[in-house]
Amino acid sequence: MNRRRFLAVGTGAGVALAGCVSYPSADDGPSSESLLRDAVETRRHLSDLTARRTMTVETPSETVERTERVVRQPPAKQRLEVLESTDPDAPVGSVTVTNRETTWEYNPETDVVDVQFHGTKVDADRTLRVLEALLEDYRLGYEGTTTVDGREAHVIETRPPLDETGRRIDLVVGDTTYAVPLSTDELEDLEVSRTICIDDEYRYPVRERNEVRDGGEVRYRLTVTYEDLAIDEGVESETFTYQPPADAQVVTDGTEPEGIFDSFDEAEAAVPYELPAADVPDAYLLDRITVVERAEKYGGVTTTLWYNDPNVVARELYVVVRERARFDPDVLEEIEIDGRTAYYRDGRIQSVFWDCGDVSYEVSSLVDGEPLREITASIGCR
Structure with missing residues (x-):
């Protein structure tokens, strides 16, 4: 099961990311910079996170969505269980479990478990790096508050450096990377916007929305939302190990440590x-x-x-x-x-x-x- 295929990869050309020379924040709320600094500190010292995460991809021709149960202990440990899905590459019942030494990926439709050994893999925290990059390099605007899963959240609109182009975005809430699947025609007319919602109590991102527009038309939209978020409440150690179903075919990849x-x-x-x-x-x-x-x-x-x-x-x-x-x-x-x-x-x-x-x-x-x-x-x- 290749979970990255949910977010289809387009061609290699770049999309011009639109933005203004200056981008002021609203005066009636906390600064975007302080909110992101809080989010960086939360992530930097985070012990564990559990949530119900929904990812939705919308294009003019279709909408694909999946909902997963997520448990994480950054930087290396993660458990994902697909609860609902219209994504053919991540059917309901799919499970991915990762710790520092091994990743198990189970596809219930094929009844195959792919076991990947990575005892020498370096575990950087991609989410932390993305938050730090947003704080250091992007232009930020405070857009007030909204409600996410019944809780108050602060809305930050981000715009990249004026000279940045590209069609790959590292997600904050999604803990992954997605590519915008567009044709190469008239790329200079496309505008990319990115909005992040930070929970008021946790000071942690709970929703992210990325849009690609051609004039007034949305060509591509991806939304990722956390519900039932819990931070540093503790998880069982066995959460990050996996026992394949008795009848499943097990396929191994990589060198198993001695x-x-x-x-x-x-x-x-x-x-x-x-x-x-x-x-x-x-x-x-x-x-x-x-x-x-x-x-x-x-x-x-x-x-x-x-x-x-x-x-x-x-x-x-x-x-x-x-x-x-x-x-x-x-x-x-x-x-x-x-x-x-x-x-x-x-x-x-x-x-x-x-x-x-x-x-x-x-x-x-x-x-x-x-x-x-x-x-x-x-x-x-x-």
């Missing part, structure tokens, strides 16, 4: 090299150690030591030990740490790579400003 360990001693007994005890910042705790056996050209036996800050969503760093190097010095910045040559990568994930005898190391962080050089120096060459 082991997922809670301690150095257990992990070290399973690998052919010594594991480093990295000196990480005090806020970080060792979350788990994953061991994956790969082909030699992909690094051989690969051990990842995951550290995260339990008080901040997606504040995570990790140390990787491989039997063979998996970095290209020619495309990285050469640096020196304690007299040893290493290589630095900047981007969404900041990383330092270096070789040491029979193993290769990597230290990476999802957060700017973490002391990667100091962590690297604490490992050195063992």
Whole structure:
């Protein structure tokens, strides 16, 4: 079951996103910036979320809708159960369950469970990044209040930077990405609008609407709404594991980890090299150690030591030990740490790579400003 197909992908050309040079907020309510800052802080420290989520796509020729029960523990854990649907790619009874190591996708029509192993996957919080981008880059307008699921919510209209074009939008309420399925004709005449409703009590997005208009005609509209929203009320740990139906066909994808360990001693007994005890910042705790056996050209036996800050969503760093190097010095910045040559990568994930005898190391962080050089120096060459 490919859940992304619900939101059809169009051609690769861009839609001009309309907007004005200035876009003032109303004077009789809280500022849009303060509301989004509150939403960012709510998401950054959110432990769990449950809701009934409805997604509706409208075009001049059809309307497709599905309603799901959503349970989340950002950044990695999620459970989706389709309750009602007119979407042929997500029939009623479909289930998707994800944790840090595995995703199960069950399609009741085919009676197939697709199991995807991703023990080395990095779990960034896309929703948090979208909220931060809206706050930092978009022009915002406060449009008063409305009622969502019987609760007061503040309406914010967002407009992108004047030079931004594109036809893909990361959703805040939908926790995914959708593409506007339009033809390439007369794209310059199209206007994209995006409205977000933030619950007054929770200070969290509960509705999002994206529209593409051609003059006065709505060419495409997507609306996502949360009902029965509950934040930080606790969920059972077994929520994020899944037992396939007894008669279902199980199809696996990816490399299943050799082991997922809670301690150095257990992990070290399973690998052919010594594991480093990295000196990480005090806020970080060792979350788990994953061991994956790969082909030699992909690094051989690969051990990842995951550290995260339990008080901040997606504040995570990790140390990787491989039997063979998996970095290209020619495309990285050469640096020196304690007299040893290493290589630095900047981007969404900041990383330092270096070789040491029979193993290769990597230290990476999802957060700017973490002391990667100091962590690297604490490992050195063992």
